[in-house]
Amino acid sequence: MITPAFELTQDPDFLTIVIKVPYARASEFDVYFEGEDFKFYAKPYFLRLTLPGRIIEDGREKASYNTDKGTFTIRLPKEIPGQYFEGLDMLTSLLAPKKSRSGKPLVEEIDTAASAGLSEEEEEEFDWEIEQTPYEESAESMLPLQYCYGFGNLRSGVFQRLQDELSDVIDIKAPDQTPVDERRRKRLAAEAAKFDPDHYLADFFEDEAIQHVLMYKPWWVDVHKKMTAFKGESHQEHDSHTFVVFSEEEKEQLRKLTNKSYLLDKRSRHHVYLGLIDILLAYCYEICVNEGDKNVESAWNIRKLSATLCWLESFTSIHDVVVSFGRRVLCYPLHRHFGLVTRAFNDTVMILQLGKAAVLKCLLDIHKIFRENDPAYILNDLFITDYCIWIQKTKSKKLAALSESLQKTTLTKSHIGFELEELEAAAVLVEEEERMLKAAGTVSKQQLPSSESETSESEESSSTSSSETEGSDSDERESSTSEDGKINSLQGTLQEERTAPLIDCNGLRQGTNTSTFEVSDEKPKVSLQSTSVPGKLIEELEKQMHTAIRLSEQPEGLAAASCILQEQEENRVSEPDGFSKDTTGKGNFLEVSSKANPLLLFCSTNEDED
Structure with a gap:
């Protein structure tokens, strides 16, 4: 027999049962109902229900069959009008026989203390035909302890047979030997x-x-x-x-x-x-x-x-x-x-x-x-x-x-x-510190262009003051401005030919036995005569100086050099051919005013030759 698909609905006066029997003959079916029992048979379908409430046969019952859907609809009156039947959706419970639903002759499921007061009539209903299997002693039963688990802690020994599946299902190892x-x-x-x-x-x-x-x-x-x-x-x-x-x-x-x-x-x-x-x-x-x-x-x-x-x-x-x-x-x-x-x-x-x-x-x-x-x-x-x-x-x-x-x-x-709250508080503090550091970095970047502009202004003033000693104010300011731009372009391309420099004057690098300039950016080496300075003047300078000081690659070097020139302007003695001598005895300043390649050199002086 096949248990058909079914569903139950209700209203205050009737209980409706819809049964799906698509392959049954509509002319051959039987329906039986009385009290809480309901039975339906249409070969090969059989349905037996134990209802949660009582129904009666008083002439108002009705049944119909839908040939297109293959469904029987049976409408049955309630014994007590207005009664609410609870559990109509609990299909497994409805399919259970009435005898197993009551369960009174078995051990009491709700209150075990009440089992002692069972009457003789209830004991007579006990079903002795329950399924039994012969007892066999196995290795599992020989274990010293087996702790229970599962629904209601009713199972034990299950994982003894499923060791291969154990690690993929649960995290506990050896649950049968592990107490709660x-x-x-x-x-x-x-x-x-x-x-x-x-x-x-x-x-x-x-x-x-x-x-x-x-x-x-x-x-x-x-x-x-x-x-x-x-x-x-x-x-x-x-x-x-x-x-x-x-x-x-x-x-x-x-x-x-x-x-x-x-x-x-x-x-x-x-x-x-x-x-x-x-x-x-x-x-x-x-x-x-x-x-x-x-x-x-x-x-x-x-x-x-x-x-x-x-x-x-x-x-x-x-x-x-x-x-x-x-x-x-x-x-x-x-x-x-x-x-x-x-x-x-x-x-x-x-x-x-x-x-x-x-x-x-x-x-x-x-x-x-x-x-x-x-x-x-x-x-x-x-x-x-x-x-x-x-x-x-x-x-x-x-x-x-x-x-x-x-x-x-x-x-x-x-x-x-x-310690989630402490962890979150510490993380928030770290986030605030990072935000403050980022904000400080943004402010410093905004201030950087203003400092650069101040440096360029100081350089311009220094070059202007040094050029005033050569000629008129207006002419020398124009020439100084043009020379300053050319010097700035030149300093980025100059590199030392030899190593071991001595740092002096905050950026001016003083080398030994060096008489040439090296131009970077894959430009060929150009000797000092390559500039537009007159040849005779260069020859005199080569005889007097032992070391040529070249311009620093850093912008701060020109600024420092111009500051030194401004401080010693009053102590210098004018010499012919554009050569000015420093009265302090520390060195000579050479100012070459050439429109093509203006150049400023600081030369060391040998005290014996003075």
Whole structure:
């Protein structure tokens, strides 16, 4: 027999069941309903449902068949008009037989203390035909200790058979021999070693991409707004899952799930609820950063950010869950920003407020992501499949209380434990210092042209004062201005022919046994006679001087030389042929006034020859 696709809807007086049987004969079908039982048969399809409320047969029932779509629509009256049937979207639970749904003869699932008061009639309903397998002693059972993990800590020994897959699924090594407290210590140490301050500060200051993904709104945001508006208008506490719509693919997933009963004590149920929050937080982060699109990293993000999945953690408080998630967000994924932690926190609160239908929809999406990823499918067997079945039987009031407790939980950067606030403050101070240094550098660059202009003005005044000794003021100023420009062009091309210079006069370089100028920029060497100075004067100068001082390549050298000329102007004695002698005895100044190549030389004087 084939279980057909179906869906249930309701209004205050009727329950409507739509069954898809595209290959059945419309003339051959049977429908049976009474109380909470509903059965439908149309070869080869068979459907048996255990309804959450009672229906009756009073003549108002109606059935129709759409040949184009191949669907039966059956409309059944409610026994109590206006009654609200809860859990019509929980398809796995509806498909379970009525006997397994009650489960009263088995160990009590909600309160184990009540199992002692079972009546004899309830004990008679116990099903002795449960499946049994012969006990076989294996090497796994011979291990000294095996700690539990998985949904409700009901599993153990799983990774003994999956050592090759272990490193790609979870971070904890040898989970069967590692107690819960040691797992937690190792997890905290691994997170502290993984935290990268540089990566965190980079996302903190350069958060354009993060701010973009924070603007994304997943499907539950609009649904939550609709639910809030509806409750505000009607002032009625309707089950919020009516606002959540399951796709055909999700309904098919629910039909493939096998119904189970979970024997959980109070402590185990507490761990299950906290693990659910941890998994939803990781899922909300994944949906936000990828803006609802799935990629090859989706499975890695969810299981890496959830300590429940990655470290088989069993939390004891909601605050520990939120802190663990915040630490892992700042250590492992690509985007490590505290704003993403807050966003995932708020999204999880909204999902829980929407009820178990919204939670189930998210769990089915996680189940699909893990199913398509190898080897993450192991986590489906350990956690997600059981969560998908268990959440359908959970009361909505408990999820509402869980969302309220989560909403009251506070998380700050100081709770994370990585000294985030101190790190951010230090980074801000460094940024301020760099900004001040850049501002100072900009100011110095702006002042540089003014200092250069002052240097050129001093050079012009020095050349003007020296030229006044040769002739009239007006003529010498014009010649000095032209000579100054030519000297400046000449000084950039002069280079020393020999090494070992002696620095003198703040930039004038004094060499020994040097009598020629070397012109740079690949120009040929030109002797001193190459200038327009008369030959006889050059011969007399060559006899008297031992060393020729050449002009410095730096602009400061001309400025210094002109300053010396200005200071010693009054002490110089005029000589014929343009030669002026310095009365201080330190040297002779030669001023050659030639329109073609004006040249200023400072010559050392031998005291013996004087």
